[in-house]
Amino acid sequence: AQSVTQPDIHITVSEGASLELRCNYSYGATPYLFWYVQSPGQGLQLLLKYFSGDTLVQGIKGFEAEFKRSQSSFNLRKPSVHWSDAAEYFCAVAGGNFGNEKLTFGTGTRLTIIP
């Protein structure tokens, strides 16, 4: 069965500092990988996705993620965080044709930004 591990429950970063959120997945075939962001009381917004091709993917709000098959990882990065980036971040994996199977989410990483 597929699974996603986000080892960091809570991360605190200073505004302007760089950020890396870790994600490891387990999936037997070609994974389709996603990062979603959830602001308090809000829905899930897609930041970026990896379907195939270039293993470094760019997303919205200046985020990027790198797919490393050998490490079963899909870490999210941002060179300089803004106070508005404070939110909960979820990594997810799906299978099937173009990821049409269910999404399996990690437990999330809560990001706090300090001035």
Add this chain to the structure above:
Amino acid sequence: EPEVTQTPSHQVTQMGQEVILRCVPISNHLYFYWYRQILGQKVEFLVSFYNNEISEKSEIFDDQFSVERPDGSNFTLKIRSTKLEDSAMYFCASRQGFTEAFFGQGTRLTVV
């Protein structure tokens, strides 16, 4: 930009009552999903729906749950007899055949 719309945004119901959560997926999408998130926990898959039938369901989706696409635009989740542990945020999602899933803003269900 097209979006998935969920109503109501918040519903309070008494234990044992039936509730229907409503979703309007993006119009040309083919796959429909319900997920839930208990407060402070991760998002969990409930059910997927394609070609007018359930394609997959989780252990959570027992006989108390049902889904329907009654008119080609709405996609509903019914909980027949709510329990306290059904209190959660319920997310509807839809996707085209080859794109990512788009999520609605969620319905917060509170069972008292």
